[in-house]
Amino acid sequence: MACEYSANAVQTINPGESVVFTDSPVPCNQGLVRHRDDTGSFLMSGRVHRKSCGCCPSTADYLVTFGANIAIPSTGTAGEIGVALTLDGATIQTSTMSVTPAATEEYFHVSESVSVPVWRGCCETLTVQNISNQPILMKNASVIISRPDLNVTY
Numbered sequence: 001m002a003c004e005y006s007a008n009a010v011q012t013i014n015p016g017e018s019v020v021f022t023d024s025p026v027p028c029n030q031g032l033v034r035h036r037d038d039t040g041s042f043l044m045s046g047r048v049h050r051k052s053c054g055c056c057p058s059t060a061d062y063l064v065t066f067g068a069n070i071a072i073p074s075t076g077t078a079g080e081i082g083v084a085l086t087l088d089g090a091t092i093q094t095s096t097m098s099v100t101p102a103a104t105e106e107y108f109h110v111s112e113s114v115s116v117p118v119w120r121g122c123c124e125t126l127t128v129q130n131i132s133n134q135p136i137l138m139k140n141a142s143v144i145i146s147r148p149d150l151n152v153t154y
Contacts, residue, residue, distance in 0.1 A: 002026065002144060002145070002146035002147075003024075003026050003027055003028035003033055003144070003145050003146070004024075004025050004026040004142060004143070004144045004145075005021040005023065005024055005025075005027075005035055005042070005142070005143050005145075006021060006022070006023045006025060006140075006141060006142045006143075007019060007020060007021045007022045007023065007138070007139075007140075007141040007142075008022075008023070008139065008140055008141075009022070009139065010137055010138070010139040011137070011138055011139070012073060012135050012136070012137055013083075013129075013130040013135065013136050013137075013138055014130065014135050015130055015131075015132055015133055015134060015135065016129060016130065016131075017040075017129065017130055018040030018041070018086075018127040018128060018129050018130075019040050019068070019083070019127075019128040019129075019130075019138060019141050020038060020039060020040050021035065021037065021038075021039070021040060021141065021143065022037055022038055023037065024037060028145070031045065031047075032044065032045045032047060032060070032147060033045070033062075033145050040127050040128065041125050041126070041127055042125065042126040042127070042143070042145060043123050043124075043125055043126075044060070044062055044116070044118050044123065044124050044125075044126055044145070045060065045118065045123050046059065046060045046118040046119050046120050046121050046122040046123060046124075047060060047120075047121075048060050048120045049149075049150070056120065057120065057149075058119065058120050059117035059118060059119055059120060060117070060118045060120065060147065060149075061115060061116070061117050061118075061147070061148070061149055062115070062116045062117075062118065062145055062146065062147055063113060063114075063115055063116075063145075063146045063147075063148055064085060064095075064113065064114055064115075064116050064126065064143065064144070064145050065111070065112070065113040065143070065144045065146075066083075066085060066095070066097075066111060066112055066113075066128055066141075066142070066143045066144075067109065067110065067111035067112075067140075067141070067142050068083070068109070068110060068111075068128075068138050068139070068140060068141035068142065069107040069108065069109050069110075069138065069139050069140050070082075070083065070099065070107065070108060070110055070136050070137065070138050071101060071104070071105050071106055071107040071108070071136065071137045072101055072103075072104045072105070072106070072134065072136060072137070073104060073105070073135055073136070073137050074104045074105055075104075075135075076104055076134045076135060076136075077104075077134065078100075078101055078102055078103055078104060079100060079101075079134075080098055080099070080100045080132070081098065081099060081100075081101070081130075081132040081134070081136050082096060082097055082098030082099070082110075082130075082131050082132055083096075083097050083110060083128055083129060083130055083131060083132075083136070083138075084096045084097065084128070084129060084131045085112070085114060085116075085126060085127070085128055085129075086126070086127050086128075086129050087116060087124050087125070087126055088124050088125050089125075091129070091131065092114055092116070094112075094114055095112050095114045096112075096131065097110035097111065097112050098110075098131075105137070107137075107139070126145070128141070128143065
């Protein structure tokens with residue numbers, strides 16, 4: 001199971017705000033990830049499947065891969081900017097992606113892949129947020145959410 005969501009047009013993201021994903025080229029149809037176009041939130045389900053041994057894992061383990069081009073708007077100040085994945089509003093520290101443009105409107109590509117466990121029976125909300133202290137520009141954003149365990153035969 002893998003799904004992809006994207007936002008190709010340039011958008012301005014204020015500090016603390018989330019990337020808005022406008023397209024669903026490969027939507028999730030199994031009910032494990034829910035997303036409404038033109039929002040930045042993904043609700044990931046902790047639904048797990050029993051293994052052939054009869055045991056049940058305690059978490060649903062997702063692999064989340066994000067990539068985009070980011071820059072400082074012409075009204076901003078050159079310096080470090082960044083984005084990170086958040087889970088229920090808390091930053092996933094290993095997902096922090098930062099760059100330091102020397103000029104405004106100078107785009108850099110950022111990307112990261114992280115494992116995101118969701119407790120069995122629970123749901124968690126994933127977003128991609130601007131963690132900079134100023135607005136940023138973002139274009140060609142893409143997030144792929146997959147459950148590698150669902151591609152394995154037990």
